[in-house]
Amino acid sequence: MTTLTLGKALNAGMRRALAADEKVVLMGEDIGTLGGVFRVTDGLKAEFGAHRVVDTPLSEAGIVGTAVGLAYKGFRPLVEIQFDGFVYPAFDQLVTQVAKLHYRSRGTVRMPLTIRVPFGGGIGAAEHHSESPEAYFAHTAGLRVVACSNPADAYVMIQQAIASDDPVLFLEPKRRYHVKGEVDETASLADAKPMGVASVVASGTDVTLVTYGALVQTAHDAAIAASEDGVSIEVIDLRSLAPVDYATVEASVRRTGRLVITHEAGQQGGVGAELAASVTERCFEFLEAAPVRVTGHDIPYPPAKLERHHLPDLDRILDGVDRVLGRPNSLSGVEA
Amino acid sequence: MTPSDRDATGLLTRPDHFVQLVSPAGERRADAEFDPWVADVDAAALGRLYRDMAIVRRLDAEATALQRQGELGLWPPLAGQEAAQIGSARALRDDDFVFTSYREHAVAWCRGVGPAELLTVWRGSAASGWDPFERGIAVPQIIIGAQALHATGYAMGLTWEGSDAATIAYFGDGATSEGDVNEALVFAASFDAPVVFFCQNNQWAISEPVGLQSKQPLARRADGFGMPGIRVDGNDVLAVLAATRIALDRARRGEGPTFIEAVTYRLGPHTTADDPKRYRTDDELAEWQARDPLTRVLTLLATTGIDADALEREVAEEANRAAAELRAAVTTIPDPEPMSVFDHVYAEPNSHLARQRDHYARYLAMFDDADAAASGAEGGAR
Numbered sequence: 162m163t164t165l166t167l168g169k170a171l172n173a174g175m176r177r178a179l180a181a182d183e184k185v186v187l188m189g190e191d192i193g194t195l196g197g198v199f200r201v202t203d204g205l206k207a208e209f210g211a212h213r214v215v216d217t218p219l220s221e222a223g224i225v226g227t228a229v230g231l232a233y234k235g236f237r238p239l240v241e242i243q244f245d246g247f248v249y250p251a252f253d254q255l256v257t258q259v260a261k262l263h264y265r266s267r268g269t270v271r272m273p274l275t276i277r278v279p280f281g282g283g284i285g286a287a288e289h290h291s292e293s294p295e296a297y298f299a300h301t302a303g304l305r306v307v308a309c310s311n312p313a314d315a316y317v318m319i320q321q322a323i324a325s326d327d328p329v330l331f332l333e334p335k336r337r338y339h340v341k342g343e344v345d346e347t348a349s350l351a352d353a354k355p356m357g358v359a360s361v362v363a364s365g366t367d368v369t370l371v372t373y374g375a376l377v378q379t380a381h382d383a384a385i386a387a388s389e390d391g392v393s394i395e396v397i398d399l400r401s402l403a404p405v406d407y408a409t410v411e412a413s414v415r416r417t418g419r420l421v422i423t424h425e426a427g428q429q430g431g432v433g434a435e436l437a438a439s440v441t442e443r444c445f446e447f448l449e450a451a452p453v454r455v456t457g458h459d460i461p462y463p464p465a466k467l468e469r470h471h472l473p474d475l476d477r478i479l480d481g482v483d484r485v486l487g488r489p490n491s492l493s494g495v496e497a
Numbered sequence: 498m499t500p501s502d503r504d505a506t507g508l509l510t511r512p513d514h515f516v517q518l519v520s521p522a523g524e525r526r527a528d529a530e531f532d533p534w535v536a537d538v539d540a541a542a543l544g545r546l547y548r549d550m551a552i553v554r555r556l557d558a559e560a561t562a563l564q565r566q567g568e569l570g571l572w573p574p575l576a577g578q579e580a581a582q583i584g585s586a587r588a589l590r591d592d593d594f595v596f597t598s599y600r601e602h603a604v605a606w607c608r609g610v611g612p613a614e615l616l617t618v619w620r621g622s623a624a625s626g627w628d629p630f631e632r633g634i635a636v637p638q639i640i641i642g643a644q645a646l647h648a649t650g651y652a653m654g655l656t657w658e659g660s661d662a663a664t665i666a667y668f669g670d671g672a673t674s675e676g677d678v679n680e681a682l683v684f685a686a687s688f689d690a691p692v693v694f695f696c697q698n699n700q701w702a703i704s705e706p707v708g709l710q711s712k713q714p715l716a717r718r719a720d721g722f723g724m725p726g727i728r729v730d731g732n733d734v735l736a737v738l739a740a741t742r743i744a745l746d747r748a749r750r751g752e753g754p755t756f757i758e759a760v761t762y763r764l765g766p767h768t769t770a771d772d773p774k775r776y777r778t779d780d781e782l783a784e785w786q787a788r789d790p791l792t793r794v795l796t797l798l799a800t801t802g803i804d805a806d807a808l809e810r811e812v813a814e815e816a817n818r819a820a821a822e823l824r825a826a827v828t829t830i831p832d833p834e835p836m837s838v839f840d841h842v843y844a845e846p847n848s849h850l851a852r853q854r855d856h857y858a859r860y861l862a863m864f865d866d867a868d869a870a871a872s873g874a875e876g877g878a879r
Binding site: 186 | 596623625628646647649650840842844
């Protein structure tokens, strides 16, 4: 075991993938000489060369579009989008090409791209640097969407995403890049938990609390706080947002009868909406209460000094837990 | 490549230089720069280029007829652009890779795409008709200009692999306004990618004239991106062949991309769903019909001692046979199985889609049961 930050764990995972397969190429803005604005690709250009770790012109559509061509040629491109809010210029290539080419070509053209996107807020950044665009991509057939939350998962999941023959939008919780954890760099990828499988990060019996990315730690903290109040919360790190591991979520909800979903993204049409609907369809008879969503507001991401009024935090999550338990809460007495 | 090197290639963008080796009247025009690139094209070879163009024109007309008769859902005719497509495609090697838009039926035909493969997608029977790796040509692209980036990425991969193969990206005048095309030009120039940007300026993007896309000849844009631009008569198969050969040669020698503007005309509608009479005049059409890409080759061939009338008749018969094959092929395209709607969304198993697929299979099975019950009742088995 090695102690690594989440950012260094990603770096180690990419290094291993670059070493294992010469068709893996990294592309992005400032990823080479600088090592990325978050230093996640630090040292990789020096180690593998400018043809494996490619500093590109400033064009997200260009990066993803040329990566499509490289995939046609048999490469396995790993693309970095510098910030979540910069993914939109590449949206067309992602949705009309990356997601659909395998289908369009009747399975003859594979698109084993991984698109790394640092996502989410909490770092006091300028506009367009704190977004949570996952629902757009989870809605897009042909893409897989995953989010890591800790160094150990980051190390394994980035390699699994690169190895996947399907395109993977890989979300990295940027405010947790510097959080440290134990990483087993010797473990075999074959034995690792598939990235499509969710993790139960805390066991509990009263409420199932589902989240992903940076909020996994917050949810975990909320569970500890709630336990002091006699409420037992099971925390699930979804890891894969498309497809969702409903087996794990369902098994938990069948025991707890109560579901709270929390994410930084807005509520309207979000991952939580889909999760609430699907869990309700699949295990309605086990539910003791309607699922509750604790999300960012349906607003443009606010200025830094307001972001704490936007992002779900421990107290807002616990308020949601109170709602699903029918305990006094912020909406007590308010008509639904 | 430095500007002085580019001077040496003689290929600096010269919008006033319009490369034409065969005039609309069928006269051979000498061009010291371009002639050497087609020195091997004797009368027989020119006859073969004529044959290619005549066959694809006939196939195109047949496909339009098939659409009118309800056999195809849609067809985007290539009529008028035969020289641009044949001249460029015949410059390619088998190991080059082609990325097209949706109108390059002649290019696909040159790559060995068969009749049923060509029509499948337009019949609506499948998302695509051929295996790109078998034919060396990607499946057609509907999103305007998106394929320019794919061609560039593929070309970057070629250089990283040490190959001397190249790619060619076909797009139209309208696509030059798209970000993807401009970004492709940036990437290709920056990485010296061995890609030929082949712009068929057919004057119209559905109803919008090229003047709405650009205030100057499109080939002029190349210079701003740091690559040579060639403006060629797109209705002159010999000039197109020469220009594409030059561009491919540059690509193979590691000199990077070239932009070719092939000035041509779409004689027909944008697609069979379009009515060009709403936006352009009969006079304009007549003007371009006078610059027909096929007629001028026949006229030129006649001056070389070839019996052009005989060639025309012979090729027409061959084209008719090809058209009959195309018509026969359309009925051989199988209707897709209902459950194939779920096929190939992902390369790997996907739990979400597997469940949706299962549910739809159960839904469809209800009708099987109902049919079985109904036929049982008819037979008196109940």
